[in-house]
Amino acid sequence: MDALLAPLLQPMTMVFMQRALAVGAVVAVVCAVLSCFMTLKGWALMGDAVSHAVLPGVVIAYALGLPFALGAFVFGVGSVGLIGAIKQYTRVKEDTVIGLVFTGFFALGLVLISKVRSSVDLSHILFGNLLGITDADLLQTVLISLACLALLLVLRRDLLLFCFDPSHARSIGLNTGALHYLLLTLVSLTAVAGLQTVGIILVVAMLVTPGATAYLLTDRFDRMTALAVLSAVSSTVLGIYASYWLDASTAGCIVVVQTLQFLLVMVLAPRHGLLARRRLS
Amino acid sequence: MTSSERRSEHCPAAAAQAPGIAVEHLTVGYNGRPAVVDVSLELSSGSICALVGMNGAGKSTLFKALMGFLKPSTGSIRIAGCGLRQAQREQMVAYVPQSEQVDWDFPIRVWDVVMMGRYGAMGPLRWSSGEDRRLVRRALERVDLWTLRDRQIGALSGGQRKRAFLARALAQGARVLLLDEPFSGVDISTERLIIDLLIELRDQGATVLLATHDLESIPSFCDRVVLINRTVLAYGDTSEVFTQANLLRTFSAASPTAQHS
Numbered sequence: 091m092d093a094l095l096a097p098l099l100q101p102m103t104m105v106f107m108q109r110a111l112a113v114g115a116v117v118a119v120v121c122a123v124l125s126c127f128m129t130l131k132g133w134a135l136m137g138d139a140v141s142h143a144v145l146p147g148v149v150i151a152y153a154l155g156l157p158f159a160l161g162a163f164v165f166g167v168g169s170v171g172l173i174g175a176i177k178q179y180t181r182v183k184e185d186t187v188i189g190l191v192f193t194g195f196f197a198l199g200l201v202l203i204s205k206v207r208s209s210v211d212l213s214h215i216l217f218g219n220l221l222g223i224t225d226a227d228l229l230q231t232v233l234i235s236l237a238c239l240a241l242l243l244v245l246r247r248d249l250l251l252f253c254f255d256p257s258h259a260r261s262i263g264l265n266t267g268a269l270h271y272l273l274l275t276l277v278s279l280t281a282v283a284g285l286q287t288v289g290i291i292l293v294v295a296m297l298v299t300p301g302a303t304a305y306l307l308t309d310r311f312d313r314m315t316a317l318a319v320l321s322a323v324s325s326t327v328l329g330i331y332a333s334y335w336l337d338a339s340t341a342g343c344i345v346v347v348q349t350l351q352f353l354l355v356m357v358l359a360p361r362h363g364l365l366a367r368r369r370l371s
Numbered sequence: 372m373t374s375s376e377r378r379s380e381h382c383p384a385a386a387a388q389a390p391g392i393a394v395e396h397l398t399v400g401y402n403g404r405p406a407v408v409d410v411s412l413e414l415s416s417g418s419i420c421a422l423v424g425m426n427g428a429g430k431s432t433l434f435k436a437l438m439g440f441l442k443p444s445t446g447s448i449r450i451a452g453c454g455l456r457q458a459q460r461e462q463m464v465a466y467v468p469q470s471e472q473v474d475w476d477f478p479i480r481v482w483d484v485v486m487m488g489r490y491g492a493m494g495p496l497r498w499s500s501g502e503d504r505r506l507v508r509r510a511l512e513r514v515d516l517w518t519l520r521d522r523q524i525g526a527l528s529g530g531q532r533k534r535a536f537l538a539r540a541l542a543q544g545a546r547v548l549l550l551d552e553p554f555s556g557v558d559i560s561t562e563r564l565i566i567d568l569l570i571e572l573r574d575q576g577a578t579v580l581l582a583t584h585d586l587e588s589i590p591s592f593c594d595r596v597v598l599i600n601r602t603v604l605a606y607g608d609t610s611e612v613f614t615q616a617n618l619l620r621t622f623s624a625a626s627p628t629a630q631h632s
Contacts, residue, residue, distance in 0.1 A: 130474075130477060130478075178402065244495075244496065247490065247496075247497035248490075248497065250479075251487055251490060253477075254474065254477050254479060254487075255468065255473070255487070257438055257440070257466050257468055257472070258466055258468070258487060258488075258539070260438055260439055260440065260459065261438055261459055261464050261465060261466040261549075262459065262462060262488075262490055262491030262543065263456070263459040263460035263461070263462070263491050264490075264491075305478065308478060309478045309479075309480075309523035310478055310479075310480065310523075311478045311479060311483075313478075314478050
């Protein structure tokens with residue numbers, strides 16, 4: 091029995107593993123809940139854009155000793171405002187504008203990191219540093235995650251209605267403009283939280299994949315949320331273990347496990363999977 | 372007291388006598404290019420009005436303005452004597468979307484869709500009361516969908532889908548109904564059910580405005596007709612306005628979009 095459990099329990103005796111698993115799980119929960127709205131709203135590209143565009147904000151916040159959530163918020167929402175403005179006042183199409191703005195912001199972030207030689211380690215921001223997370227980062231990440239999670243849970247019905255039928259949301263007096271920006275703000279903040287676990291490049295996977303996996307498994311939103319959380323947390327835990335035993339990139343392991351889960355579900359899902367569809371048709 | 376009530380003053384008592392929809396000299400469009408120009412309409416409570424025009428004539432633009440998605444460059448919109456936002460906050464306006472605008476794969480049940488009609492009347496957490504559930508049930512029964520309430524919305528037929536959204540408007544209890552192509556893709560029995568329902572609502576004092584391509588059914592239940600092509604070509608009682616000559620004028624005029632491109 092001990093021989094079987096040892097590989098699972100032995101890493102848990104180390105503090106850095108305990109911390110990684112705890113923070114990873116908390117971040118996974120908030121990312122998973124948000125990912126349900128992202129996939130239903132069709133905002134994967136927007137999520138990708140916002141998560142990259144927060145980089146200069148994070149670097150500036152680090153350099154000035156401010157909470158990085160603040161920098162992420164300013165640049166995340168700022169990038170979306172800029173995308174909207176360029177789309178409105180020029181003839182350039184939206185997907186082009188999104189691609190243009192987020193890479194521009196991301197590049198600015200890279201320049202800033204290379205000039206501001208502080209405690210900021212580029213590779214930690216790009217690829218995450220879950221196993222070596224500092225106390226300050228850990229605290230901020232957990233606080234941001236819990237705040238976002240609370241907002242998502244309190245407003246989930248309004249956000250769901252906004253994703254499903256903004257016209258109706260508007261006609262019953264909801265402020266759809268505010269909901270739009272609230273959702274984008276939550277993406278910016280959650281991206282900063284996800285940055286700690288998988289880094290800024292892969293954070294969009296956390297914001298899309300769990301929702302997509304769950305979407306194939308159920309036709310009820312509440313169950314979809316629960317399944318997305320299950321998928322995100324389990325792949326984070328498995329990914330951290332895999333990274334420990336293989337001595338491989340933590341971020342890479344987490345996202346690979348997540349993607350494998352999706353592929354498995356895509357084939358085997360009871361009603362919306364490829365096999366089930368073939369049987370039905 | 373709900374948050375929506377706190378945000379706004381109540382409409383004057385005279386609102387009961389005010390026309391359901393009053394549009395005055397409305398010009399509205401996209402990025403400064405007007406799509407409808409100088410539209411004036413007054414639809415009294417207890418009437419059904421058909422909005423008829425070619426594709427691109429400005430029907431959708433007018434609807435978007437009536438929903439508050441587009442800001443008028445000039446002119447005004449009053450709903451039952453109130454400003455648009457205030458009327459919306461007080462649950463006076465219900466909207467039934469075109470089928471093409473709905474994501475039918477959305478993980479949501481028929482019951483949940485109809486319950487969304489009650490959201491505006493609920494507290495900020497949108498927890499349904501017994502009264503909400505009773506109204507949802509009644510609306511579902513009225514459109515014969517009670518037994519299908521647990522279906523995912525995409526699992527309904529075309530006619531049933533329309534009825535689900537109509538049930539949402541019923542559950543909302545609005546005085547003004549905006550319907551975008553309610554008869555597209557529905558069978559004859561659903562069309563009959565929808566028409567009967569609209570007549571019933573009209574008799575209870577509702578104002579109904581529907582955009583439709585289904586010209587044949589209009590004289591059987593619409594009291595008034597608006598013919599538009601960028602602006603109002605003709606507007607009035609169905610018997611006077613819904614004539615061969617007027618329809619020819621509406622559908623043979625040079626395409627409004629072609630003139631501008």
